[in-house]
Amino acid sequence: MTATSRRHLPLLLAGALTVLSGFAGSGTSQAQAQSSEWAGKKLVVGIHNRTPWAYRDKDSKVVGIHPDVIRAVFAPLGVKDFEFVVSDFGAMIPGLLAGRFDIIASGVAITPPRCEQVLFSEPDVAVGDSLLVKKGNPLKLHSYEDIAKNPKVRLAGGRGSENTKNAIAAGVPESQISLFPNNEAAVSAILADRADVTTLSVPSAIGVIDEQKVEGIERAVPFKGLIKPNGQPAKLYTGTVFPKGSAKLRDAYNAELAKLRASGGLKPIMEKYNFTADEDAGQVTTAQICAGNG
Incomplete structure (x- = not known):
């Protein structure tokens, strides 16, 4: 795939996706996944090479909680080919905006100022x-x-x-x-x-x-930290990052993430990287966080 096609992949994917309810779910057959518009697509993913988020192990394989989450979430959509590109943390969102990445999956916290620039999935883990x-x-x-x-x-x-x-x-x-x-x-x-x-x-x-x-x-597990005046714990919530033009791709991702969580499939991924029940994002939504109410 050329650099130009990678830059335009989110728009191509968004145009191909017209009915969200038609996406393959976690229980969808392999044949159904292969027949979707997503099958065979490659996503260029920005990471910052930091444990436990996203990093290369001793065998140079990209691992971490967020690469594992996106692999699990995108698989039912027929997307299994990822090109991981290492970047400085502060350069990841500018790289996404410049079209060097299709998504970011590397411990980026959802914050109101970032919500002005990019789209976030629903939270996957809460970091306190x-x-x-x-x-x-x-x-x-x-x-x-x-x-x-x-x-x-x-x-x-x-x-x-x-x-x-x-x-x-x-x-x-x-x-x-x-x-x-x-x-x-x-x-x-x-x-x-x-x-x-x-x-x-x-x-x-x-x-x-x-x-x-x-x-x-x-x-020390479990642990209770500072509770803010609004009753919410003082935590940062992370999610996968998409460019503004990829709302339909983000929505499809959110649908599969919800299925993964409901099936219990997110828990073993968290445990694999030593995240505990304390780090479950719970019922907090990206809309709440972007509005400053998270």
Whole structure:
């Protein structure tokens, strides 16, 4: 496929799709999928090569929660050919707008300003804060509230991080918090018994355990973080990103994503990359998030 055809693929796909209800579902036969207009199409997918989102493993295969999700969602539509292109995170949306990618599947959070530029699928996972504790979670910490009500608990936080700000907003006294320049230093403080717990984003915590394989540390699961005034948890919700001209493709994707979730097929993909039930996007919708109500 030429670069020009790749740039125009979303428009071609949108034009080919006239009746959403005619798409192959998760239980559709292979023959039906092959007969759809989507069969044999290639999608160029922007990724930023970061665990657990989308990255190349030791065998150079592209893996991660979002490549696995889009493979599962697009398969019933007859789309099984993906060309993954690595880009800097900040360059992915500009690359989509310039036609270098057809979609982005790499941990992009849905935000109102981004909703002005691009289309998002419905949320797949919710990314909030997490706690890393010593193996066995000896202090039984499962929320910022647990830390706040035990003045002996020492929390290691990243200097200037949103996670630390959330802990303070949730009631953890600053007197219980020691600030460190980066995640590695905060985790090291636990191992050196200079802290009991550290707060990190969920992807950072997964990286410590899954990629860096730090021994003697585990995630505190379940975990309750900061609850915002509107009653929603302080989380970022991620989704697959489409250009504005690909609304029908996005809608078809959403229909299959809903089927995947309803069938229980999303859960094992999340678990494969160490996402837990805490990271389920629940009933929050992209429309709510784009309107600033997520």
